[in-house]
Amino acid sequence: MFALVDCNNFYVSCERAFQPRLEGRPVVVLSNNDGCIVSRSAEAKALGIAMGEPLFKVKDLVQAHGVQALSSNYALYGDMSGRVMGHLASKAPELEIYSIDEAFLSLHGMERWGLDGYAREIRAEVKKRTHIPTCIGLAPTKTLAKLANRVAKKDPSLGGVLLLDSPERRTWALARVPVEDVWGIGRQYATKLHALGITTAAGLAQCSEAMARQHLGGVVGARLVRELQGFPCQALSPSEDGTLKRQSIACTRTFGKSLSAFEDIVGAVAAFASRAAEKLRRQGSVASVLTVFLSQDRFGNTPPPHTRSAQTTLPVASSSTPELVRFARALLGRLWQPGVVYKKAGVILDGFEKGGEGQLSLFAPDGGERVERLMQKLDALNQRFGKGSVQVATALGSRMPTGKSTTPWHGQQQRRTPAYTTCWEELWEVG
DNA sequence: TCTGGGGTCCTAGGACCC
DNA sequence: TCTGGGGTCCTAGGACCC
Numbered sequence: 001m002f003a004l005v006d007c008n009n010f011y012v013s014c015e016r017a018f019q020p021r022l023e024g025r026p027v028v029v030l031s032n033n034d035g036c037i038v039s040r041s042a043e044a045k046a047l048g049i050a051m052g053e054p055l056f057k058v059k060d061l062v063q064a065h066g067v068q069a070l071s072s073n074y075a076l077y078g079d080m081s082g083r084v085m086g087h088l089a090s091k092a093p094e095l096e097i098y099s100i101d102e103a104f105l106s107l108h109g110m111e112r113w114g115l116d117g118y119a120r121e122i123r124a125e126v127k128k129r130t131h132i133p134t135c136i137g138l139a140p141t142k143t144l145a146k147l148a149n150r151v152a153k154k155d156p157s158l159g160g161v162l163l164l165d166s167p168e169r170r171t172w173a174l175a176r177v178p179v180e181d182v183w184g185i186g187r188q189y190a191t192k193l194h195a196l197g198i199t200t201a202a203g204l205a206q207c208s209e210a211m212a213r214q215h216l217g218g219v220v221g222a223r224l225v226r227e228l229q230g231f232p233c234q235a236l237s238p239s240e241d242g243t244l245k246r247q248s249i250a251c252t253r254t255f256g257k258s259l260s261a262f263e264d265i266v267g268a269v270a271a272f273a274s275r276a277a278e279k280l281r282r283q284g285s286v287a288s289v290l291t292v293f294l295s296q297d298r299f300g301n302t303p304p305p306h307t308r309s310a311q312t313t314l315p316v317a318s319s320s321t322p323e324l325v326r327f328a329r330a331l332l333g334r335l336w337q338p339g340v341v342y343k344k345a346g347v348i349l350d351g352f353e354k355g356g357e358g359q360l361s362l363f364a365p366d367g368g369e370r371v372e373r374l375m376q377k378l379d380a381l382n383q384r385f386g387k388g389s390v391q392v393a394t395a396l397g398s399r400m401p402t403g404k405s406t407t408p409w410h411g412q413q414q415r416r417t418p419a420y421t422t423c424w425e426e427l428w429e430v431g
Numbered sequence: 432t433c434t435g436g437g438g439t440c441c442t443a444g445g446a447c448c449c
Numbered sequence: 450t451c452t453g454g455g456g457t458c459c460t461a462g463g464a465c466c467c
Contacts, residue, residue, distance in 0.1 A: 010467095031435035038435070038467095054434040072435090099438085099467045186465050217464060220441065250437060299434060311460080346436090 001138055001165070002236065003105040003119060004145040005088055005126075008133040008153070010101035011039035014080045015070055017131035018420050018428055026067040030055055033254055033411030034071055071416035079421045082242075083130050089242050091122050097239040104142060106236045111165075119161045139164040142234045143227035146183040147201060148173060170230060174202035184224045189216050205229050245283050251276040252346025256411035258297070259342050265294070266329055267397020268409035272347040273328040274395055277321040278382075280349055281375060288317040289351035290324060292331040295344040310334045317353050320371045321378065324349070325392050345409075386423075 007013060011029035016022045026043035030036065037044075037053050047065055049058050055069060062069055081100045089095045092105035107115060119136040126134050137148025144164055151173050152162040164170045180190035182201050192215050198204055205228040212221040223233040239245070251272040259265055269292060280287055293309035296302050310331040318324060328347050336342075381390045397407055418426035 033433090033435075035434055052435085056433040059433090074436095102467075184465065188464065217441070220464080246438075248438070252436060254435065297434095313459090344435095 001107045001111060001115060001140055002142050002145040003092070003107055003115075003122075004098075004137045004142070004149045005103050005105065005122065005134050006136075006149050006153070007084060007101035008135060009039055009041050010081075010132070011072065011077055012041045012044075013132050014077050015073070015417055016041075017080065018076075019417070022068060026065055027070065028062075028067060029070050029072050030415070031072060032413075033256060034069075034414060035254070035411075037069075038072065069415060071413040073417050073419060075419040075422045076417070080130060080132065084126055084132055084134075085242060087126050087129055088122070091125075094236055094238045095242070096236045097242070097244050104145065104236055106238075107138070115165070116161060116163045119163070120159065123160055133160075135160045137162050137164075139170070140230050141227040141232045142236075143183050143224060144170065144173075144230065147177055147228075150177060150181055167230075171202065174205055174228065175200060177201040179204050182224070182228070184220065185216075189221075192216075201228060243283070245285070246279075247352060248348060248350045249276050249279045249287075250346060250348040251279070252293075252344065252348075253409060254344045254411065255342070255409040257408065259408060260338075260340065262336055262338075264397050264408045265336060265342060265345060266332055267395055267407060268345050269328050269332050269347060270325045270392060270394035270397075271407065271409075272345065273325045274321050274392060276347050276349050277319055277324045277375075278379065280319045280352075281355075281379060284355045285352040286317040286319045286355050287324070287349035287352055288314050289349070290314060290327050290331065291348040291350065292328050292335065293346050293348075294332065294335045294342055296341060297343040300343075308335050313351070316368075317351070318368070319355060320368070320375055322392055323371070325394055329394065 012022075012027045015027065015029065024043070025041070026047055027041040028037045028044050028049060029039040031038045035054060037049060037051065037055060037058070040049055040051065044067055047061055047067070049061060049067070055062070061067070077100060085095070085097055085103060088103050088105060092107055092110075094106040096104040098104055107118075110118065115138050119138055123134050123136055126132060135149055135152040137145045137150070137152055138161070139145040139148050148162040148164045152158045152160055162173065164173055177200060179185055179193050179199055179201060182204060185193065185204070193199070193204065196215070198207065204225060207225050209222050209225065212225040213219070215221065216224060226233050253268065253272065255268065259268070289311065291309055291311040293307050295307040298304075298306045312327055312331060314327060378390055382388065418428070420426060420428040
C-alpha cells in the first residue's frame, strides 16, 4: 500500500504557523515579482480566487474582502518542508519526496497495524509538531493514492484520511472524482475525454488499453488506466537521505523590468548560472549539459516565438561556478540581439553525473581538485555570511561592486514575511 | 500598469555507428 | 524495381505535475 501525504494550502499554512492572526482569514501567497496567486487559503478559494491568477486581475476582490496577499518566502517554505518530510521519514520504511509539500510513503507490510488509524496518527503528529495541516490518501497504486487524497481533501466528513483497500471503496471513490482531477489528466486530455463521453475517474478506469494509448499519450495513458484499476505500474523511488536528487536544475526569472543591454542581461544569466551551480553542488552532482534561454514579453505585441534557447555539451562535466558562468555567457552571446527588449532569462543544467565519477579532463592534471576546493570555500562563505556574499564579478552586471543597489533584473517582493527559521536577523519574535 | 518558477516523462526524426 | 537489422545520441517539442 502507498500513502500520499499532501499538505493543505502549503505556503499559506507555513505563513499561518508563524502568524496566527492569519487563521480563519482569506490569505494568498504570490509568485515571484508578486505576480500570480500560487497558494490560497480555503477562505480565499471560497471567494472564487483561482489558482495561478494574476494579482492585478483580482485586485477588487482582494480589497473588498481584506484578503492578505503575501510575497513568497521560499526560505521559510523550504525549511518547513524539510521538517514535515523529516517526520514522515520516521513513520515509514520508505519515503519518496514528490514535491515541496507532498510525499509518497510505502506502507508495505504494515497493513496489520490498521492503516486508517496509523494515517490519522501521522496526520495529527505532523500538525502538532509543525502546525501544518495535511490530508492522506491510501491505496494500492500511486494514482489511486492521489485520488484518495483528493477525495479526503474535498470531503471534510472523512477527517482528512481515506483508505481504499477494497473494490467497493475504490468504486465509490472513482465515481465521485471528475476525470479532469485525475493525476495525469491535464487540460488537453480532459477535453478529449469529455468529447469521448468520459467524465469521471470511474469512466476512465473502464477505458480499454488501446483507447488509452491512442488518446492519452501512448504508454503513459495505458499505465494511468491500469493504475486506476488497481494494478501498480509506478514504483516508489525513495529519496536518499531525505533529500531530492534532481535530473535537471533550472534557475530562471522574469525580470523586474524590461532589459536590453548585454551587460545587464549577462549579469542576470551569470547570477542564475551561479545559483544553479550551487544547487548542483549541494546534491553532489556535476552537469554535462548547459542550456540558456532568453525571452521577450509573451504578453506584448511581438509575434511568437518569444523564447530562443541555446545548448552546449561541456567537454568535461562540471559544477564549478566560474566554468558554468563562462559557458553560459558564451551561449548568451549567441542569443542576445541589440535593440531587442527582453523580459526573462534562464539557465538549465542537465546530464548529471555523480561528482568525482565523471570523465576526467586530459588538460586538468589535478582532476579539478583546486577548483573543487575553491567551490567548497565559496559555499562555506556564503553559508556563513549570507547568500551572495561572494559572487563571480560577472553576476554583478553593470552595477558597481560596492553599494547596495539591487540588480536591474530583480523584481518586487513588497509583502514578504521574515525568514523566521533560516536567518538570524529575521528570527521569530514572540510577544 | 501589473501576468511564476520550478520539475518529470515520452515521442519522433536525423545523424551516425556496427 | 530491388536495396537489413539493430543500436546510440542529440534536439525539439508536447503533455503533464506542483
